[in-house]
Amino acid sequence: MKKTGATFSRRQMLGLLGAGVAASPRLLAQTSSPMPPANTDASRLARDEAFWKEVGSYYDRAEGIINLEHGYWGKMARPVQEQYLAATQMVNKQLSYYARRDYGRDAAESVRRVARALDVEPEEIVLTRNATESIHNLIRQYQRITADDALLYADIDYPSFQQTMQWLADSAGATGVMLKLPPRASQQNILDLYRSAFDEHPNLKLILLTHVSNQHGLVVPVAAITQEARRRGIDVICDSAQSWGLLDFTLPELGVDWAGFNLHKWIGSPVGVGALYMRRGTLEKISPYPGERDPDNTRAATRVHTATSNFAAILAVPAALDFHEALGGANKEARLRYLRGLWTQEADTMPHIEVLGGADEDSWTGMASFRLRDQSSAAEVNALQKRLEQEFGIFTVARYELGSGACIRVTPQVFTTPDELAQLVSALKRLQA
Ligand SMILES: Cc1ncc(COP(=O)(O)O)c(C=O)c1O
Structure with missing residues (x-):
């Protein structure tokens, strides 16, 4: 297996930083990553134990327990962790001199990389601290609910988002409907259940769809349900917190207007990086964050007010995507x-x-x-x-x-x-x- 790119040791990177090289850390540290063999399809490669052993060598493993709980957040591969540590040291050394002058440019590069990976425009992506921030803002700032409307969520949705959906219904005097899915379901079962719920509640205005459930990993057929919803004038918020990186997809395949993501699960970024997607032309339905102004409804960034956050985590996003993409989403x-x-x-x-x-x-x-x-x-x-x-x-x-x-x-x-x-x-x- 070949490795791509030059590998700087952490000591070398920190040496560069120590020498006072004022530049974005992505210029200082290049990552290495496992290179899948050419001409091997994903299903064959899935069984290639030598390859996956090599992939495993890029991660620091804990001894003493078999950890099968990786749905909480994802372990950074070592090259990502090195980038993150270097970025942390650089930010801590340069402080506001870096943050006020250069961070905006470097953060924009992270946004650009996320947008490219999801096959949308950078203007449609806002980086957040996590998917919860993204999805809470979408639900709380949704504009169109009245007392005559209903909204729908499901038992497989993330519990906090079920509660926020019900809060939105209650605060408008609308009806919140919870759909119960069977413990085991096929794509067709799920689609049929959503169709029946749409028939049963013709006043549905908004639904929450969870691409991959945090309860049992069920994949919801988001594209098919969204198509059906759109036909009936129902808006869809998509929770892709768990799905991005666990599944290989892009946003145009899902066809949703709004979605929330985590990079700190299956993309392998440091903890504290999520993303919000708002398709261009849909912003009038989601108000700006309270107090923010966007009279033309063109600036997705006004839907979030993140304030000071973990600079180094955002700076490590390109390294995480480099590693993820080198390994290959599929x-x-x-x-x-x-x-x-x-x-x-x-x-x-x-x-x-x-x-x-x-x-x-x-x-x-x-x-x-x-x-x-x-x-x-x-x-x-x-x-x-x-x-x-x-x-x-x-x-x-x-x-x-x-x-x-x-x-x-x-x-x-x-x-x-x-x-x-x-x-x-x-x-x-x-x-x-
Ligand atoms: C489906 C789903 N939605 C939302 C979240 C919330 O993610 P975070 O806590 O990173 O915001 C999770 C986390 O496990 C999840 O699995």
């Missing part, structure tokens, strides 16, 4: 799906285990959930999570918000090994006892 998605299959295919044959999430391949991601059959209370699932951790040395997380009850979420990362998933399978077999 390769990453295929490997993560493959790793999920290593445990779900076995778990599906165990009568005492219920696997949750997608019922067909298009509805699956690398993330999935399970529980002991007929044991869906929070107390039962908490006990299961503890057992996995204490008896088997496997760390997972309990999720509680599905309409069908609680579950254990299992999320491998690109550096997770098949052996670690074999240990999970062996633990699942023994959970019967």
